[in-house]
Amino acid sequence: MSLTRVVASQGCFYQLGRSDFDTRRYVIASNWKRETSKWRCSIGGQLLAQPETPVEDESKSSSSPVDGLAKLHVSRKFHKDLNSLPRPLSVIDLSASPRDGSNVRVAYQGIPGAYSEVAALETYPGCEAVPCDQFEAVFQAVELWLADKAILSIENSLGGSIHRNYDLLLRHRLHIVGEVQLIVNHCLLALPGVTKDDLKRVLSHPQALSQCENTLSKLDIIRENVDDTAGAAQFVASNGLRDTGAVASARAAEIYGLNILAERIQDESDNITRFLILAREPIIARTDRLFKTSIVFTLEEGPGVLFKALAVFALRNINLTKIESRPQRNRPLRVVDDSNTGSAKYFDYLFFIDFEASMAEPRAQNALGHLQEFATFLRVLGCYPMTSAL
Structure with a gap:
């Protein structure tokens, strides 16, 4: 694994160099x-x-003025309507x-x-x-x-x-x-004229069904999994199933012509x-409002390394709002010879972190610079305004 370097530009960090996690095109x-x-x-x-072509190769190619005019002519020929090109x-x-x-x-x-x-x-x-x-x-x-x-x-x-x-x-x-x-509002949907007593089964995404366990248990109906909640509503409507309901959104009921038999049927009201x-380009980080930054990194094996990684934020009074770890897919196990009986094998992890700071702030830039001292890979996924209200 090669080290990567991160630099700040216009308040955002960008990754330089290659690593095991470079995205293929x-x-x-x-x-x-x-x-x-x-x-x-x-x-x-x-x-x-698809292999990438180095920028240096393009700069080395030589062309005459005639070739340039020919290329310009071809460009004008194929792109007469500039408004039709993607902006x-x-x-x-x-x-x-x-x-x-x-x-x-x-x-x-x-x-x-x-x-x-x-x-x-x-x-x-x-x-x-x-x-x-x-x-x-x-x-x-x-x-x-x-x-x-x-x-x-x-x-x-x-x-x-x-x-x-x-x-x-x-x-x-x-x-x-x-x-x-x-705020998720799970609704029990059915065809017009159908009541709860008419239902023998209900369709929805597995997670939606599990979140409505208490309500569905009281109805004593069979639960069947489908790919998504709206798909369940569409299936009931398109097939005219009068003995089948769906757990989906109120908008799904409106789109597919179903009645709402019950609203907010999830077990926990705060769902x-x-x-x-996501976008192709980042936004410019600012300091005139609250920003959040999301990053992902990996660490070398060693005592206290994760503690040191998290400490770079605490030392600068930066609040962490989310920590998620995921085993690396391309190298799931790390072999460490730290015992007398043989080598130990540990999962090699990626760490995803969200923290409350804008990349336009020096403290955020300094924190990531400090983190790179012991991170083997670091990538900024985005810097964006925090959600203020639901």
């Missing part, structure tokens, strides 16, 4: 279907590794309010009526929500310029962290530019899901 075949004036994306085809996203300023979402395409996992779509519409009212079959497709939609932003569920107050999405954050190169906290907003 992929050529992906994505299938898109137009449904009810929305875009639907799914993953198709095989991921193929490159620059490093945006906070003056661009996230509430103005009329021209923003936001990718989310699920189908219309999913809680991720609800979060997208609350964050960017009037946006074009882009449903994607899988979390991987959400990242690819933004990377391929098919969407401007992505909204990604990262943790739930009852179900905990969504580990799959932590892995995807590391695999892809999108930046966290915001967060959303959504909140935290979402991350």
Whole structure:
């Protein structure tokens, strides 16, 4: 594993050099279907590794003025309508309010009526929500310029962290530019005219069913797992199932023409899901409001190394709001010869940390500089405004 170096630029940190965690670039075949004036994306085809071309190679190539004119002619020939080209996203300023979402395409996992779509519409009212079959497709939609932003569920107050999405954050190169906290309102849905007594089974995502255990147990009905909550509502409506209900959002009931038999049926009233907003470019860190920074790093084996890593924040009065560890996929075990009977094997971990500080603050930059003294890998996933209210 090679060491990486992080430098500050315009208040944000960027990773220099290569490491075991450099993200490969992929050529992906994505299938898109137009449904009810929305875009639907799914993953198709095989991921193929594509080698990067060093910038130095481009600078060494020589060309004559004639070649330059020829290239300009070709460029004009194929790009007459410049307005049809995708608009490159620059490093945006906070003056661009996230509430103005009329021209923003936001990718989310699920189908219309999913809680991720609800979060997208609350964050960017009037946006074009882009449903994607899988979390991987959400990242690819933004990377391929098919969407401007992505909204990604990262943790739930009852179900905990969504580990799959932590892995995807590391695999892809999108930046966290915001967060959303959504109060989840689980509703029991059924076809018009159907009552609770008519139901023999209920469909929903496994986590939604587990969060409504007490209510569903009282109804004494069979619970069946499906991929997502909105998909359960769609299935009941499209098949006209009068003996089957669904646990989903109130928006799903509106979209698929179902009645709400009961609202807030979750066992715990305070059921909140935290979402991350992702984009191709980072935002400029500021100091005129509260910011949060998300990072991921690895450490060498040794006594007190994790303590030292966390201490760099405590020494500068920086509050940590989230700590998550994930075993490394490409090197899960670390062999350490620290016993008389043989070598010991430990899991090798990645550490994800959120802390309350802007990368425009010297204390945050100094903390990461200090952390690099014993971190073997360090990457800033994003610096973004903190959510002030639900």
